[in-house]
Amino acid sequence: MDEVVFLSSLLAAGIRLAAPIALAAIGETLSERAGVINVGIEGIMLVGAFVAVLFAVYTGSPWVGLLAAIVAGVAMSGVHAYFVVRLKTEQIVSGIALLFLGLGLSGYGYRLTLGEAGAAVKIPGFRELDILGLADVPVIGPILFGQHALVYLAVASAIAMAYMFRATRLGVIIKAVGETPVAADSAGINVDRVRFLCVLVAGGFAGAGGAFLSTAHLWGFVENMTAGRGFLAIACVVFARWNPVAAVLVALVFGIADAAQIRLQTIFPAVPYQFFVIAPYVVAIVSLAVGSRSSRMPAALGIPFAKPR
Amino acid sequence: MTGTELRKPALVAVAFLVAMVVIAILLAGANPADIVYGIVERALFTRAGLLEALMRTIPLTIMGLGIAIAFKARIFNIGMDGQLIAGSVVAVVAAPLLPANVAGIVLFLGLGFLGGAVWGGIAGGIKARFGGNEIIATIMLNYVAVQMLSWLVRGPLQEKMRIIPRTDAIDQALRLPVLFDGTRIHAGLIVAVLAVVVVALVVMRGRFGYRLAVVGSNDHAAQYAGISPSRMAATVLVISGALAGLAGAVEVAGLYGRLQEGFAPGFGIAAIAVALVARLNPLLVPVSAFGFSLLYSGLGALARNGVVPFPLINIMEGAIILIFLAASIALRRGPGGMRGASANG
Numbered sequence: 001m002d003e004v005v006f007l008s009s010l011l012a013a014g015i016r017l018a019a020p021i022a023l024a025a026i027g028e029t030l031s032e033r034a035g036v037i038n039v040g041i042e043g044i045m046l047v048g049a050f051v052a053v054l055f056a057v058y059t060g061s062p063w064v065g066l067l068a069a070i071v072a073g074v075a076m077s078g079v080h081a082y083f084v085v086r087l088k089t090e091q092i093v094s095g096i097a098l099l100f101l102g103l104g105l106s107g108y109g110y111r112l113t114l115g116e117a118g119a120a121v122k123i124p125g126f127r128e129l130d131i132l133g134l135a136d137v138p139v140i141g142p143i144l145f146g147q148h149a150l151v152y153l154a155v156a157s158a159i160a161m162a163y164m165f166r167a168t169r170l171g172v173i174i175k176a177v178g179e180t181p182v183a184a185d186s187a188g189i190n191v192d193r194v195r196f197l198c199v200l201v202a203g204g205f206a207g208a209g210g211a212f213l214s215t216a217h218l219w220g221f222v223e224n225m226t227a228g229r230g231f232l233a234i235a236c237v238v239f240a241r242w243n244p245v246a247a248v249l250v251a252l253v254f255g256i257a258d259a260a261q262i263r264l265q266t267i268f269p270a271v272p273y274q275f276f277v278i279a280p281y282v283v284a285i286v287s288l289a290v291g292s293r294s295s296r297m298p299a300a301l302g303i304p305f306a307k308p309r
Numbered sequence: 310m311t312g313t314e315l316r317k318p319a320l321v322a323v324a325f326l327v328a329m330v331v332i333a334i335l336l337a338g339a340n341p342a343d344i345v346y347g348i349v350e351r352a353l354f355t356r357a358g359l360l361e362a363l364m365r366t367i368p369l370t371i372m373g374l375g376i377a378i379a380f381k382a383r384i385f386n387i388g389m390d391g392q393l394i395a396g397s398v399v400a401v402v403a404a405p406l407l408p409a410n411v412a413g414i415v416l417f418l419g420l421g422f423l424g425g426a427v428w429g430g431i432a433g434g435i436k437a438r439f440g441g442n443e444i445i446a447t448i449m450l451n452y453v454a455v456q457m458l459s460w461l462v463r464g465p466l467q468e469k470m471r472i473i474p475r476t477d478a479i480d481q482a483l484r485l486p487v488l489f490d491g492t493r494i495h496a497g498l499i500v501a502v503l504a505v506v507v508v509a510l511v512v513m514r515g516r517f518g519y520r521l522a523v524v525g526s527n528d529h530a531a532q533y534a535g536i537s538p539s540r541m542a543a544t545v546l547v548i549s550g551a552l553a554g555l556a557g558a559v560e561v562a563g564l565y566g567r568l569q570e571g572f573a574p575g576f577g578i579a580a581i582a583v584a585l586v587a588r589l590n591p592l593l594v595p596v597s598a599f600g601f602s603l604l605y606s607g608l609g610a611l612a613r614n615g616v617v618p619f620p621l622i623n624i625m626e627g628a629i630i631l632i633f634l635a636a637s638i639a640l641r642r643g644p645g646g647m648r649g650a651s652a653n654g
Contacts, residue, residue, distance in 0.1 A: 039385075039444055043627075079631070086318050089634045092385050092444070096581055097630040104623030105333075111618035112337055223620070231448045238442060274460040281449040285431075288441035288449075 010259050012142040016217055018248075018255025019151050020045065020209040020226075024233035025240070025247040026158050027205025033165065033242055034198035035178035035300040036084055039095030041206045042230025043102020044076045048210025050106035053123055053221040054113055062126045062215045066150070066208060073207020074200050076102065081199035085192050088304035099230075107223045114221065126150065126216035148216045150208065154248065157205075161244040174198060178298035181305040191305045206230070228281065235284050241296040250287075257283045319639035326628040326635075333624055337617045344617060348607030358610065360492050362602040367497040367563070368393075368556040368573060369598035372580035374508045375552030377589040381512065382524045382545045388432060388447025389553040389577030391454035392425040396554020397561050398461060399424030401476055401568045409482035414562065417483050418500065421558020422551045428454065429550015433543035440539070443546060451577070459570055466568065475569035485563040495563035501595065504552065509591040521545070553577065579605075582626045586633050601626075 024041050031038055038044075048069035056065030076098060083094040128135065128146050135146030165171040176184040177194045185191050213229070214221050232254050240246035261279035268276075334341045351358040372389050379386040386392075400421040407413040432450060435441035461467075462474045469477060485496040512518040524531045524541045531538045560573055583601050587593035605622060612619035 082318075082322060083631065083634060087315055087322065087635060087638050089638065093585060093630065093634060096385075096387070096585075097627045097634070100578065100582070100623050100627030100630065102627075104620045104625070104627060107620030108333060108337075108618050108624060111620065228448055228452050231445050235442070235445045235449075238445075272460045272464055274456040278453045278456045281452045284449045285435070285446060285453075288446050289435050289439045292435075292439045292441040 006263075008140070008142060010256065010263065012146065013259035013262075014252060014256030015143065015147055015151060016255070017258040018251040018253075019148065019154055020213040020217065021229050021233050021236060021254055022158070022248045022251035023150070023154050023209035023212060024206045024230055025236035025251050026154065026161060026244050027202035027209075028233055028237045029240070029242055029244045029247050030161060030174070030205075031198050031202035032237055032301055033178045033298055034174050034195045035181060035298055035303065035305070036081070036195050036199050037091050037095065037234075037302050038077065038080050038098070038199065038202060039092055039231075039234060040076075040080060040098025040102065041095075041202075041233055042226055042228070043099040044073050044203055044206040045210035045213065045226045045230045046102040046106040046224065047076055047109075048073050048207035049214035049225060050110050050210075050221050051207070052211035053214045054109070056124050056215050057114060057122075060124050062124055065124075065215050066126075066211045069207040069211035070204045071207070073203040073205070073210070075203075077199050077203020077206070080203070081196045084304065085196045085199065088306065091302050091304075103224065106221070110221050110223065123215060123219045125219045126212075148212070150212050150216060158244040158248045165244075175298075177305075178300055181300050182308060185305070185307060195305070206233075209233070232280070232284055235288065239287055239291040242298065253287075254280050254283060315641075316639045319635040322635040323632050323639070326632050330621075330625060330628050333621060334617060337621075339617050344608075344611065347611050347616065348604065350607075351610045352603035352607035358603075358606045360494065361609075362599065362606040363494055363498075364564070365602040365605055366595065366599045367495075367501045368560050368576055369580055369583050369602060370501040370595045371504050371556040371559065372553050372576055373583035373587065373594040373598050374504055374591055375549035375556075376580045376584035377587065377591055377594055378508065378512065378521065378552075379545050379549040380525075380584060381521045381589050382541055384436070384542050384545045384549075385444045386429065386432070386447050386546060386549045387444050387577070387581070388429070388450050389549070389556075389580055390573070390575070391447070391451035391577070392428045392550040392553035393557035393560075393573055393577060394454040394458050395428035395557075396421035396423070396425035396551075397557035397568055397572075398458065399427075399554070400558040401479060401561060402466070404479040404483055407480075407483060409480050413480075413483050414485065417479075417562055418555060418558045421561075422555045425554015425557065426547045426551035428554070429546045429548075430543070433546030433550075436546065437539040437543035443542065447546075458568070462568055462570060468567075473569075476567045478566045479562070483562060484566055485559065493564065497559040497563040500555070500559055504555070505591060505595055512591055553580075579626065582630055585630050588633075588637075 024045055028038060028041055051072040052065035052069040055068035056062045080094050080098050083089045084091045126148050128148055135142060165175060173189055174194060177191050181191045236247045236250040239250045257280040261276035265273045265276045331341045334344050352362055353359060375389060376386060400417050403420050404417060407416050428450060432443050432446035435446045436443045462476060466476045468475055488494050488496060488498060512521060520536050520541060523534050523536055524538050528538045561568060565572055579601060583597045584594060587597035608622050611617055
């Protein structure tokens with residue numbers, strides 16, 4: 001029974017740790033399906049994390065914080081969209097610049113506002129839900145019914161997005177824009193507009209991921225607190241073959257690896273803790289080697305669209 | 310789509326970014342003009358500021374060259390921080406075995422080069438063998454390297470006194486000599502100059518440079534020219550990793566004399582900005598590196614005095630990269646460029 005309880009708490013914690021990565025990965029899937037890669041997700045998440053804490057503290061509501069983080073994420077990705085869609089610049093370079101901006105804006109903003117006090121401020125954060133009062137049911141309760149609201153929203157939006165790609169006109173349009181933009185253009189689709197909107201929505205998801213990290217998971221903001229989760233999200237998209245539901249599952253693997261390393265540290269105090277901290281990163285490196293060969297990549301990913309004359 | 314049609318939106322972007330930086334400074338309660346004056350004054354007109362900038366130029370130049378080579382082949386190495394650590398670790402671990410003379414110094418730097426090459430080579434292998442994205446691989450390897458360094462300086466490599474998490478100092482004979490009395494400018498400057506010359510010759514004259522250009526333009530062209538893009542990717546990651554490792558060994562032998570955590574914070578990221586602003590031209594890399602070093606030196610002083618928080622530097626780096634991107638579009642001459650210009654005027 002002890003093992004079962006351990007496994008249950010590991011899985012529940014794994015889901016918590018996976019949620020920010022999953023949210024960012026769902027958004028990135030949408031953006032990449034439309035042909036735009038954004039390697040600046042990490043920067044957007046950082047800004048989301050900071051803005052969520054700031055607004056949660058000032059208004060007392062984590063929901064306002066979440067909303068503000070989504071708006072900030074959309075604004076940040078708007079810069080990326082303007083450069084890569086409107087100005088047709090190199091997508092990777094613009095993404096890298098976004099990473100710098102996010103690092104700077106979040107760290108700068110924090111030091112000017114909450115960080116100025118020096119002492120830690122109390123963050124009104126999200127609490128776990130208790131759906132139908134079932135969160136205390138042993139083993140499956142904490143996993144299925146005791147998660148944060150955002151976790152359920154993430155899963156729901158991944159499923160909705162998968163349905164959109166599979167069965168709706170909108171999904172067809174987005175896929176066309178990412179696969180054969182020239183054909184989409186001649187069919188009367190405004191390629192640039194579709195891409196712009198997809199990048200904006202992706203930014204909102206990344207902002208929400210950052211908000212989860214700072215208001216639901218760690219309850220506070222620390223400079224550079226995303227610790228590579230934005231890049232893990234991009235890795236998820238690749239391993240998941242650009243499928244949003246699969247991306248959530250891959251994120252779960254990273255989350256469980258992270259939850260496991262924290263537990264293993266206490267079980268094996270003789271082993272230097274750094275060996276456990278690297279676990280999620282090593283998992284990502286290994287899965288890069290194992291899972292990368294893929295023919296499912298959107299054909300026009302990373303290529304600016306120029307209207308044929 | 311001609312360049313001129315994008316001139317106006319590009320200029321709008323530049324204006325937006327400049328406004329963002331100005332607003333950020335105003336929000337801190339500082340005067341943007343004072344900040345600019347303060348940076349220029351401290352960095353260019355004080356001896357300490359100028360020397361600090363010159364010192365930082367050394368590693369940023371070496372690493373900027375590595376980024377320039379990689380990006381030319383459209384290989385995006387974001388992992389120079391990890392490669393720098395790997396190189397310094399290998400050099401410091403082997404330091405006690407090295408002869409205490411000039412050959413020892415050369416070997417020390419060579420080992421740094423090697424260590425960085427190995428760390429970059431891991432990402433290179435994943436890219437070449439499995440097609441794994443090098444951006445993700447190099448970033449993940451950064452985190453691994455940081456944790457490994459943290460373990461080493463607290464564990465097996467910790468100084469004999471076991472007080473501070475750092476290694477013992479390397480033999481004095483392995484230190485890079487100071488070039489100018491009364492300063493800390495060390496012989497790493499010569500290494501950086503040599504690196505610029507070698508990389509410039511290789512990239513601009515050699516067959517390798519041609520291959521870089523072909524692979525960078527597109528994969529199909531490369532295949533047509535009989536160049537394997539995946540082998541090229543691995544080679545490029547090894548070379549740029551090696552340069553990062555060399556920069557680490559130079560920092561250790563020139564400045565610190567030992568390993569400690571966070572001894573080259575954010576250099577790998579800064580090197581990206583350096584190389585991009587230099588437009589991947591090896592001869593412009595030192596100029597760009599010096600420019601960013603002045604920015605660091607000047608803004609660092611203002612941040613220490615509490616005028617503005619230090620992360621402003623990252624905001625400015627991001628803005629500078631984007632401004633360069635936008636400016637290159639605004640200045641581009643497409644077909645019909647003159648006509649467009651006169652129509653606008």
